[in-house]
Amino acid sequence: MNSWLRHQKHALTAALRRLAGQPVSTLLTALAMGVALSLPAGLYLMLGNLSRLAGDLPAQPEISVYLADDASAAQKAALAERLKQADVERARFIARDEALAALSAAQGLDDVAADLPDNPLPDAWVVRPRDASRGALIHLHDELARQPGVAETQLDSAWAERLQSLLALGRTGVWLLAALFAVALAAISGNAIRAQVLARRDEILVSRLIGATDRYVRRPFLYLGAVQGLLGGLAAAAVLAIAGAALRGPIEHLATLYGSAWRLHPPAAPEILALFAFTTLFGWLGAWISVGRTLRRVEAGG
Amino acid sequence: MISFSQVSKRYPGGHEALSDVNLQIDKGELIFLTGHSGAGKSTFLKLIAAIERPSHGVVSVSGQNVGRLSRRAVPYLRRNIGLVFQDHKLLFDRNAIENVVLPLDIAGVLRRESMKRARAVLDKVGLLAREKADPVSLSGGEQQRLCIARALVARPALLLADEPTGNLDAGYAADIMAMFRDFHQVGTTLVIATHDDRALAALGGRILHFDHGRVTEAQP
Numbered sequence A: 001m002n003s004w005l006r007h008q009k010h011a012l013t014a015a016l017r018r019l020a021g022q023p024v025s026t027l028l029t030a031l032a033m034g035v036a037l038s039l040p041a042g043l044y045l046m047l048g049n050l051s052r053l054a055g056d057l058p059a060q061p062e063i064s065v066y067l068a069d070d071a072s073a074a075q076k077a078a079l080a081e082r083l084k085q086a087d088v089e090r091a092r093f094i095a096r097d098e099a100l101a102a103l104s105a106a107q108g109l110d111d112v113a114a115d116l117p118d119n120p121l122p123d124a125w126v127v128r129p130r131d132a133s134r135g136a137l138i139h140l141h142d143e144l145a146r147q148p149g150v151a152e153t154q155l156d157s158a159w160a161e162r163l164q165s166l167l168a169l170g171r172t173g174v175w176l177l178a179a180l181f182a183v184a185l186a187a188i189s190g191n192a193i194r195a196q197v198l199a200r201r202d203e204i205l206v207s208r209l210i211g212a213t214d215r216y217v218r219r220p221f222l223y224l225g226a227v228q229g230l231l232g233g234l235a236a237a238a239v240l241a242i243a244g245a246a247l248r249g250p251i252e253h254l255a256t257l258y259g260s261a262w263r264l265h266p267p268a269a270p271e272i273l274a275l276f277a278f279t280t281l282f283g284w285l286g287a288w289i290s291v292g293r294t295l296r297r298v299e300a301g302g
Numbered sequence B: 001m002i003s004f005s006q007v008s009k010r011y012p013g014g015h016e017a018l019s020d021v022n023l024q025i026d027k028g029e030l031i032f033l034t035g036h037s038g039a040g041k042s043t044f045l046k047l048i049a050a051i052e053r054p055s056h057g058v059v060s061v062s063g064q065n066v067g068r069l070s071r072r073a074v075p076y077l078r079r080n081i082g083l084v085f086q087d088h089k090l091l092f093d094r095n096a097i098e099n100v101v102l103p104l105d106i107a108g109v110l111r112r113e114s115m116k117r118a119r120a121v122l123d124k125v126g127l128l129a130r131e132k133a134d135p136v137s138l139s140g141g142e143q144q145r146l147c148i149a150r151a152l153v154a155r156p157a158l159l160l161a162d163e164p165t166g167n168l169d170a171g172y173a174a175d176i177m178a179m180f181r182d183f184h185q186v187g188t189t190l191v192i193a194t195h196d197d198r199a200l201a202a203l204g205g206r207i208l209h210f211d212h213g214r215v216t217e218a219q220p
């Protein structure tokens, strides 16, 4: 083992010994980091689960075209003719009686349907465009809306699209939040390290007098920050695991009520590792910033 | 080995602690620094170890201008110098032998080797039986010997001691001085600040007398 490795090992064991020597403050610092981090990390997981839910929805957009009650036969025929063109992949006609029957069967609304004096539903076409790009979709939608005899059209992808853009917004928010909490993490780490440096001022000053380099003095504190950050990551994972365990039952029950087999997805191993790497890095970074400043203060006798 | 050439030291906001000092110390010499409190003895030692830097002039150790050493180079200078302090500067969060191995840890010496060397030097200062002792549980004389063991464990060619017997009663002081004489006899260069005039006559060596920052040679 060369002397560089020996120094690393020495610094790491010194750091671990210092952490173990103050279990309460180590634990409290890890907890502070964990609680702070569980917010962006939990939000990240929630978004992941929501995107998964959104991904289960029909990807193919459809346009519903509702006919006016007073549409003439000629208008209906012209519309049917239009829907045979190449930009329509498939068009399905749903007669109003058929729609009412389907509604009462599907939703168990037969009582309601039976009570209705007239069928309130219009005739409709469900149109699947060939080109699902947004521009083409809107173009076709607008054209169909202008057809004579058409009362109303609806782009069924609209809400899915809205959900997608909300998710994208959420993801941006998560990263902003993560950046903010990274700063908080570094600050918590830096603060803990500052206290450690001040508590060891004698050792530092004596070590300097007998030939310790800056790096020798700094190294254990950097390891300290990194390990403290890692512990913070572990605490965050624990907080999320507890929250997940508490939420799983109610959420899946809710999904079942809506007829969905959707299940809460735990984070993947790479995501957990990324969390640990992230907290370790920022723990180290906070220590690095703090050690330099505090050492200068200690050596100036302040 | 050490040379001072037109060296002055003025602390910020203070008067001159050393004024125009010119002298040479050869390898293997035994030097005593005497003079009243505040005469500049500690400052003289601090300039050699680059703990302070001269305001004027050149302090050189083994051909290096230590007043102009970069911050990165200072630790390597200090590894060749053993420092003994009046207040020991021991670390009370670890036992005796852990205090002694500190310089070897810093130099990256193998743990097994450094423990061996620490035991050898503890034996030399008569503390081998107390290697596991807490420094607080040691007497003043023992603490000073522990400090000397730490200064010697890396086998420095130069030992600087700032009033090493200042806090000790006569018996302990004589022990410590006898120990320094032994190191001198094996070739270590020693510079010892003291106002313990009892020791000087017995040990021989060269005496530098300090008076308000001015240094004169005095033959014993």
Ligand SMILES: Nc1ncnc2c1ncn2[C@@H]1O[C@H](COP(=O)(O)OP(=O)(O)O)[C@@H](O)[C@H]1O
Binding pocket: B011, B012, B014, B016, B017, B035, B036, B037, B038, B039, B040, B041, B042, B043, B044, B210
């Ligand atoms: N860090 C310092 N800042 C300002 N003045 C100092 C400092 N250290 C020493 N002095 C002054 O320099 C002079 C010499 O001090 P010192 O070298 O400690 O003398 P000695 O060790 O002979 O008692 C004294 O007047 C002392 O007050």
Ligand SMILES: [Mg+2]
Binding pocket: B038, B041, B042, B043, B162
């Ligand atoms: Mg002094």
